[in-house]
Amino acid sequence: MNIYDIIFYLFAGITIISGFLVVSVKNIVHAAFYLLFTLFGIAGLYVLLGADFIAIVQIMVYVGGILILILFGVMLTNKIVDVEIKSESFQVIPAIIFIGILMGGLVFLMVTTNWENNELIIPLTTTKILGNIILTDYILIFELLGILLLIALIGAATIARKDKV
Amino acid sequence: MLTEFGKIFIFIIIAILFVGIAILLSKLIRPKRPTNEKLTTYECGEEPIGTPWVKFNIRFYVIALIFLIFDVEIVLLFPWALSYKDFGIVGFLAGIIFLIILGIGMIYEWRKGDLEWDRPKINSFNKDKQEVEE
Numbered sequence: 001m002n003i004y005d006i007i008f009y010l011f012a013g014i015t016i017i018s019g020f021l022v023v024s025v026k027n028i029v030h031a032a033f034y035l036l037f038t039l040f041g042i043a044g045l046y047v048l049l050g051a052d053f054i055a056i057v058q059i060m061v062y063v064g065g066i067l068i069l070i071l072f073g074v075m076l077t078n079k080i081v082d083v084e085i086k087s088e089s090f091q092v093i094p095a096i097i098f099i100g101i102l103m104g105g106l107v108f109l110m111v112t113t114n115w116e117n118n119e120l121i122i123p124l125t126t127t128k129i130l131g132n133i134i135l136t137d138y139i140l141i142f143e144l145l146g147i148l149l150l151i152a153l154i155g156a157a158t159i160a161r162k163d164k165v
Numbered sequence: 166m167l168t169e170f171g172k173i174f175i176f177i178i179i180a181i182l183f184v185g186i187a188i189l190l191s192k193l194i195r196p197k198r199p200t201n202e203k204l205t206t207y208e209c210g211e212e213p214i215g216t217p218w219v220k221f222n223i224r225f226y227v228i229a230l231i232f233l234i235f236d237v238e239i240v241l242l243f244p245w246a247l248s249y250k251d252f253g254i255v256g257f258l259a260g261i262i263f264l265i266i267l268g269i270g271m272i273y274e275w276r277k278g279d280l281e282w283d284r285p286k287i288n289s290f291n292k293d294k295q296e297v298e299e
Binding site for chain 1: 240241
Protein backbone atom coordinates (compact mmCIF):
# COMPACT_ATOMS: atom_id res chain seq x y z
CA MET A 1 0.00 0.00 0.00
CA ASN A 2 1.82 3.04 -1.23
CA ILE A 3 1.01 6.74 -1.03
CA TYR A 4 -1.05 6.53 -4.23
CA ASP A 5 -3.39 3.97 -2.68
CA ILE A 6 -3.73 5.97 0.52
CA ILE A 7 -4.74 9.11 -1.37
CA PHE A 8 -7.13 7.06 -3.52
CA TYR A 9 -8.88 5.61 -0.47
CA LEU A 10 -8.99 9.06 1.13
CA PHE A 11 -10.82 10.55 -1.85
CA ALA A 12 -13.00 7.47 -2.30
CA GLY A 13 -13.94 7.64 1.38
CA ILE A 14 -14.81 11.34 1.15
CA THR A 15 -16.95 10.65 -1.91
CA ILE A 16 -18.84 7.68 -0.49
CA ILE A 17 -19.42 9.06 3.01
CA SER A 18 -20.57 12.49 1.85
CA GLY A 19 -22.64 10.88 -0.90
CA PHE A 20 -24.40 8.78 1.71
CA LEU A 21 -24.96 11.88 3.85
CA VAL A 22 -26.49 13.74 0.87
CA VAL A 23 -29.28 11.21 0.60
CA SER A 24 -29.72 10.62 4.32
CA VAL A 25 -29.68 14.01 6.07
CA LYS A 26 -33.04 15.62 6.73
CA ASN A 27 -32.00 19.21 6.10
CA ILE A 28 -31.86 19.98 2.38
CA VAL A 29 -29.37 22.83 2.84
CA HIS A 30 -26.99 20.44 4.61
CA ALA A 31 -27.54 17.90 1.84
CA ALA A 32 -26.53 20.52 -0.74
CA PHE A 33 -23.37 21.27 1.23
CA TYR A 34 -22.46 17.59 1.51
CA LEU A 35 -22.80 17.41 -2.27
CA LEU A 36 -19.80 19.77 -2.38
CA PHE A 37 -17.61 17.11 -0.78
CA THR A 38 -18.97 14.38 -3.05
CA LEU A 39 -18.18 16.34 -6.19
CA PHE A 40 -14.80 17.38 -4.83
CA GLY A 41 -13.89 13.79 -4.01
CA ILE A 42 -14.78 12.73 -7.55
CA ALA A 43 -12.51 15.49 -8.86
CA GLY A 44 -9.71 14.05 -6.73
CA LEU A 45 -10.35 10.60 -8.21
CA TYR A 46 -10.13 12.07 -11.72
CA VAL A 47 -6.76 13.58 -10.86
CA LEU A 48 -5.53 10.22 -9.60
CA LEU A 49 -6.61 8.65 -12.90
CA GLY A 50 -4.49 11.18 -14.79
CA ALA A 51 -7.48 12.96 -16.32
CA ASP A 52 -6.46 16.46 -15.42
CA PHE A 53 -8.81 18.26 -17.80
CA ILE A 54 -11.86 16.37 -16.56
CA ALA A 55 -10.80 17.13 -13.00
CA ILE A 56 -10.64 20.84 -13.83
CA VAL A 57 -14.06 20.63 -15.48
CA GLN A 58 -15.39 18.87 -12.38
CA ILE A 59 -14.03 21.56 -10.07
CA MET A 60 -14.96 24.53 -12.22
CA VAL A 61 -18.36 23.50 -13.52
CA TYR A 62 -19.75 21.17 -10.87
CA VAL A 63 -18.21 22.46 -7.64
CA GLY A 64 -18.06 26.07 -8.80
CA GLY A 65 -21.19 26.35 -10.91
CA ILE A 66 -23.81 23.62 -10.64
CA LEU A 67 -23.54 23.50 -6.86
CA ILE A 68 -24.19 27.24 -6.63
CA LEU A 69 -27.26 26.75 -8.80
CA ILE A 70 -28.43 23.91 -6.55
CA LEU A 71 -27.82 26.01 -3.42
CA PHE A 72 -29.71 28.92 -4.95
CA GLY A 73 -32.47 26.53 -5.94
CA VAL A 74 -32.67 25.37 -2.33
CA MET A 75 -32.56 28.94 -1.04
CA LEU A 76 -35.30 29.96 -3.46
CA THR A 77 -37.72 27.39 -2.12
CA ASN A 78 -40.29 28.83 0.22
CA LYS A 79 -39.96 26.57 3.21
CA ILE A 80 -36.38 25.60 3.85
CA VAL A 81 -36.46 24.84 7.54
CA ASP A 82 -39.90 23.43 8.09
CA VAL A 83 -39.97 21.14 5.09
CA GLU A 84 -40.64 17.52 5.92
CA ILE A 85 -38.49 15.19 3.90
CA LYS A 86 -39.80 11.68 3.70
CA SER A 87 -36.95 9.29 4.21
CA GLU A 88 -38.87 6.11 4.88
CA SER A 89 -38.36 3.12 2.65
CA PHE A 90 -41.05 1.89 0.34
CA GLN A 91 -41.03 -0.45 -2.64
CA VAL A 92 -38.24 -2.38 -0.97
CA ILE A 93 -38.45 -5.56 -3.03
CA PRO A 94 -38.19 -3.97 -6.52
CA ALA A 95 -35.39 -1.77 -5.22
CA ILE A 96 -33.48 -4.77 -3.92
CA ILE A 97 -33.90 -6.58 -7.25
CA PHE A 98 -32.71 -3.65 -9.37
CA ILE A 99 -29.87 -2.65 -7.05
CA GLY A 100 -28.85 -6.32 -6.93
CA ILE A 101 -28.71 -6.48 -10.74
CA LEU A 102 -26.74 -3.23 -10.87
CA MET A 103 -24.33 -4.33 -8.16
CA GLY A 104 -23.91 -7.74 -9.79
CA GLY A 105 -23.09 -6.12 -13.11
CA LEU A 106 -20.60 -3.75 -11.55
CA VAL A 107 -18.89 -6.47 -9.54
CA PHE A 108 -18.81 -8.70 -12.64
CA LEU A 109 -17.12 -5.90 -14.58
CA MET A 110 -14.75 -5.24 -11.71
CA VAL A 111 -13.65 -8.86 -11.50
CA THR A 112 -13.39 -9.58 -15.23
CA THR A 113 -11.66 -6.34 -16.28
CA ASN A 114 -7.95 -6.64 -16.82
CA TRP A 115 -6.76 -3.81 -14.60
CA GLU A 116 -3.55 -2.30 -15.83
CA ASN A 117 -2.20 -0.31 -12.98
CA ASN A 118 -0.32 2.39 -14.80
CA GLU A 119 0.89 4.68 -12.11
CA LEU A 120 1.49 8.27 -12.96
CA ILE A 121 5.17 8.09 -13.72
CA ILE A 122 5.11 10.86 -16.27
CA PRO A 123 2.89 13.79 -15.35
CA LEU A 124 0.42 13.76 -18.21
CA THR A 125 -1.03 16.99 -19.49
CA THR A 126 -4.06 15.87 -21.40
CA THR A 127 -5.24 19.47 -21.53
CA LYS A 128 -2.50 20.41 -23.98
CA ILE A 129 -3.26 17.35 -26.16
CA LEU A 130 -6.90 18.36 -26.13
CA GLY A 131 -5.94 21.88 -27.14
CA ASN A 132 -3.97 20.57 -30.11
CA ILE A 133 -6.94 18.47 -31.22
CA ILE A 134 -9.34 21.38 -30.77
CA LEU A 135 -7.23 23.69 -32.92
CA THR A 136 -6.69 21.17 -35.72
CA ASP A 137 -9.47 18.64 -36.31
CA TYR A 138 -12.27 20.11 -34.27
CA ILE A 139 -11.83 23.82 -34.76
CA LEU A 140 -15.30 24.14 -36.29
CA ILE A 141 -16.80 22.21 -33.36
CA PHE A 142 -15.01 24.61 -31.02
CA GLU A 143 -16.65 27.64 -32.63
CA LEU A 144 -19.99 25.83 -32.78
CA LEU A 145 -19.68 25.23 -29.04
CA GLY A 146 -19.43 28.98 -28.66
CA ILE A 147 -22.69 29.37 -30.57
CA LEU A 148 -24.29 26.62 -28.46
CA LEU A 149 -23.26 28.46 -25.30
CA LEU A 150 -24.63 31.68 -26.79
CA ILE A 151 -27.98 29.97 -27.39
CA ALA A 152 -27.97 28.67 -23.82
CA LEU A 153 -27.10 32.13 -22.49
CA ILE A 154 -29.85 33.91 -24.39
CA GLY A 155 -32.34 31.14 -23.68
CA ALA A 156 -31.62 31.16 -19.95
CA ALA A 157 -31.95 34.93 -19.78
CA THR A 158 -35.17 34.90 -21.78
CA ILE A 159 -36.77 32.26 -19.58
CA ALA A 160 -35.59 33.88 -16.37
CA ARG A 161 -36.77 37.32 -17.41
CA LYS A 162 -40.16 37.82 -15.88
CA ASP A 163 -42.58 39.31 -18.38
CA LYS A 164 -40.99 42.43 -19.82
CA VAL A 165 -39.95 41.91 -23.44
CA MET B 166 8.64 13.06 -8.09
CA LEU B 167 5.70 15.23 -7.23
CA THR B 168 3.26 16.10 -9.97
CA GLU B 169 1.66 19.53 -10.07
CA PHE B 170 -1.51 18.06 -8.61
CA GLY B 171 0.59 16.59 -5.80
CA LYS B 172 1.60 20.12 -4.87
CA ILE B 173 -2.05 21.18 -4.89
CA PHE B 174 -2.88 18.21 -2.67
CA ILE B 175 -0.21 19.25 -0.14
CA PHE B 176 -1.62 22.76 -0.31
CA ILE B 177 -5.13 21.46 0.48
CA ILE B 178 -3.84 19.35 3.38
CA ILE B 179 -1.97 22.30 4.88
CA ALA B 180 -5.02 24.53 4.45
CA ILE B 181 -7.22 22.01 6.30
CA LEU B 182 -4.61 21.54 9.05
CA PHE B 183 -4.18 25.29 9.42
CA VAL B 184 -7.87 25.83 10.11
CA GLY B 185 -8.18 22.68 12.24
CA ILE B 186 -5.20 23.48 14.46
CA ALA B 187 -6.29 27.10 14.89
CA ILE B 188 -9.79 26.08 16.01
CA LEU B 189 -8.52 23.28 18.24
CA LEU B 190 -5.90 25.48 19.95
CA SER B 191 -8.35 28.28 20.62
CA LYS B 192 -10.80 25.72 22.01
CA LEU B 193 -8.14 24.48 24.42
CA ILE B 194 -6.88 27.88 25.52
CA ARG B 195 -9.96 30.08 25.74
CA PRO B 196 -12.02 30.44 28.91
CA LYS B 197 -15.56 29.15 28.48
CA ARG B 198 -18.24 31.06 30.36
CA PRO B 199 -21.28 31.13 28.08
CA THR B 200 -24.24 33.27 28.95
CA ASN B 201 -27.53 33.56 27.14
CA GLU B 202 -26.52 36.90 25.67
CA LYS B 203 -23.22 35.60 24.33
CA LEU B 204 -24.83 32.66 22.57
CA THR B 205 -27.23 34.72 20.48
CA THR B 206 -26.29 35.53 16.89
CA TYR B 207 -24.46 38.84 16.60
CA GLU B 208 -26.37 41.03 14.18
CA CYS B 209 -24.86 44.49 14.57
CA GLY B 210 -26.30 44.83 18.05
CA GLU B 211 -29.86 44.21 16.92
CA GLU B 212 -32.05 41.47 18.29
CA PRO B 213 -32.02 38.72 15.66
CA ILE B 214 -35.47 38.16 14.22
CA GLY B 215 -36.42 34.94 12.49
CA THR B 216 -34.17 32.48 10.72
CA PRO B 217 -31.15 33.45 8.62
CA TRP B 218 -32.35 31.11 5.87
CA VAL B 219 -34.64 33.48 4.11
CA LYS B 220 -35.98 33.21 0.61
CA PHE B 221 -33.50 34.63 -1.84
CA ASN B 222 -34.28 37.15 -4.50
CA ILE B 223 -34.78 35.51 -7.90
CA ARG B 224 -32.21 37.92 -9.37
CA PHE B 225 -29.41 35.95 -7.72
CA TYR B 226 -30.48 32.88 -9.66
CA VAL B 227 -30.32 34.68 -13.00
CA ILE B 228 -26.83 35.96 -12.21
CA ALA B 229 -25.77 32.44 -11.21
CA LEU B 230 -27.19 31.07 -14.46
CA ILE B 231 -25.23 33.59 -16.52
CA PHE B 232 -22.14 32.83 -14.43
CA LEU B 233 -22.48 29.12 -15.19
CA ILE B 234 -22.44 29.74 -18.95
CA PHE B 235 -19.26 31.81 -18.69
CA ASP B 236 -17.83 29.18 -16.36
CA VAL B 237 -18.19 26.59 -19.13
CA GLU B 238 -16.62 29.08 -21.53
CA ILE B 239 -13.57 29.42 -19.25
CA VAL B 240 -13.24 25.64 -19.06
CA LEU B 241 -13.30 25.38 -22.86
CA LEU B 242 -10.63 28.08 -23.09
CA PHE B 243 -8.16 26.09 -20.93
CA PRO B 244 -6.99 23.70 -23.70
CA TRP B 245 -6.95 26.55 -26.19
CA ALA B 246 -4.80 28.70 -23.90
CA LEU B 247 -2.23 25.92 -23.53
CA SER B 248 -1.74 25.27 -27.23
CA TYR B 249 -2.66 28.32 -29.29
CA LYS B 250 0.95 29.49 -29.50
CA ASP B 251 1.86 26.44 -31.62
CA PHE B 252 -0.59 27.47 -34.32
CA GLY B 253 0.41 31.09 -34.80
CA ILE B 254 -2.18 33.66 -35.74
CA VAL B 255 -4.78 31.06 -36.77
CA GLY B 256 -4.89 29.52 -33.33
CA PHE B 257 -5.11 32.95 -31.74
CA LEU B 258 -7.98 33.98 -34.01
CA ALA B 259 -9.88 30.76 -33.28
CA GLY B 260 -10.00 31.69 -29.61
CA ILE B 261 -10.83 35.31 -30.34
CA ILE B 262 -13.81 34.30 -32.52
CA PHE B 263 -14.99 32.01 -29.73
CA LEU B 264 -14.74 34.91 -27.28
CA ILE B 265 -16.53 37.30 -29.64
CA ILE B 266 -19.45 34.85 -30.01
CA LEU B 267 -19.83 34.77 -26.23
CA GLY B 268 -19.27 38.51 -26.09
CA ILE B 269 -22.33 38.99 -28.31
CA GLY B 270 -24.32 37.15 -25.64
CA MET B 271 -22.87 39.41 -22.97
CA ILE B 272 -23.79 42.53 -24.94
CA TYR B 273 -27.30 41.12 -25.46
CA GLU B 274 -27.76 40.58 -21.73
CA TRP B 275 -26.44 44.03 -21.02
CA ARG B 276 -28.70 45.78 -23.54
CA LYS B 277 -31.76 43.80 -22.45
CA GLY B 278 -31.14 44.86 -18.86
CA ASP B 279 -30.67 41.39 -17.39
CA LEU B 280 -27.61 42.56 -15.52
CA GLU B 281 -29.50 45.49 -14.00
CA TRP B 282 -30.42 45.01 -10.41
CA ASP B 283 -34.14 45.27 -9.73
CA ARG B 284 -34.16 48.06 -7.23
CA PRO B 285 -37.42 48.94 -5.57
CA LYS B 286 -38.66 52.17 -7.05
CA ILE B 287 -38.68 54.90 -4.44
CA ASN B 288 -41.36 57.53 -4.76
CA SER B 289 -42.34 60.13 -2.26
CA PHE B 290 -45.34 58.20 -0.93
CA ASN B 291 -43.79 55.04 0.48
CA LYS B 292 -40.19 56.15 0.64
CA ASP B 293 -39.92 55.80 4.38
CA LYS B 294 -41.58 52.41 4.36
CA GLN B 295 -39.18 50.98 1.79
CA GLU B 296 -36.14 52.33 3.55
CA VAL B 297 -37.25 50.48 6.62
CA GLU B 298 -37.71 47.30 4.59
CA GLU B 299 -34.24 47.54 3.14
